[in-house]
Amino acid sequence: MRILCWNTDETVWRHWNRIVGSEVVLVRVTQWSQMLEALQSEDGSFRYCFIYLDNENFSERVELVVSLRASHPQQKMIVFPNQASQQAALRLFSVGVSGQCAPYIGEEQLKLVLSVVESGEIWGGKAFIQQLIMQSAFAMNSGDAELDGLSDREQDVARRIGKGLSNKQIANDMDITERTVKAHLTAIFKKTNTKDRLSLALMVQKSHAMH
Template sequence: MILLTSEDASLMDRWAVAVGGRGTLIRRVSLLAEAEGALAGRRPDVMLLDLSLGDLSGPAGIAALLSFSPATHLIALSHQPNDEEGIAALRAGARGYCNAYIDPRLLAKAVTTVQNGEAWVGRRLTDRLVALVGQNAPVQVDTDSSIDLDLLTAREQQIALQIGMGSSNKLIAQRLGITERTVKAHLGSVFAKLGVHDRLQLALLVTGRMQYTSPTTPVC
């Protein structure tokens, strides 16, 4: 079940069109108390939450909501998205953060993404999160690291460790004397070999904040 929560009925209509595929059970609520009851009683797989909902107190209210159904994948939707609000929402437990009027096709993709256990955030916010990870955790480079560096080439190892320190593609390119395009190409290979989907997951692996699990498909 997908729970839609907003005081704006037209906005929920827009979301429902985006995520209402065949067989998808959708429930709409417009009050915080109703949302709490739906979470506690129905345990929805995904919740789309309008951060302007009355009595929610913005991102600060997300953790309290999720206490009613910790397994629910919550996507916070904002009428005026900004990095600080996005980081606060993710820290409170949201699995995604985007504009309340996001393109319906992208919203459908966001729902699928969080259902698959990944996070849905914009590129700029991802870069901010990667930088925060790099600032707050030392990079692991010893043989007991949570990441199996032997799967990577020497250059790929350098780039992976730079990501763990929160470096941008531009800075990595400058440090290694290569182009940003080459950095992106190496990152694509790193993601495939380690079974991660984005630079944030890679940073978490390199800093030991996410456990490494071997990809299910063989790496050639």
């Protein structure tokens, strides 16, 4: 597995090399232009992008990640911010970033993160994701999409997404399979013009707040 890493910090870079498994090849770039070139020349050959966000020009770097998501929507990206910013996290998750981790994450924790992201879930710590979902929905621009076009079953799934439940929890709650949950979510994303479960959750929260 090859992972493209934008990392400008030598200490953090050495740490990442220590904690990844032997089957992982980290490819490092230190300039944003190199990041773009690598993805354009080998688009699809990197399983993940690891992006270290240091304190210098932090907000600008967040926006660079947003632009990268727009140009490479299929690429899984995990950010490693050097400062805690709920606003930045909401911005990044809203455009489809797969996870957020501490730069000095432990070996076992990283394995768990990759496992969760690989299954299609968002990683940011369960409590943090729940916190994001429960925030006032005006922080997101949900567009003109409506939930009214969903079937009763799809609305049941959407409501549970709004509560922060995982696919497994929804399946158990509704007595259906996880595969069925995923099928419902695919249809829901299409009908509501949302890109991921966080966007959908915020839309659900907004809808409830208006009624």
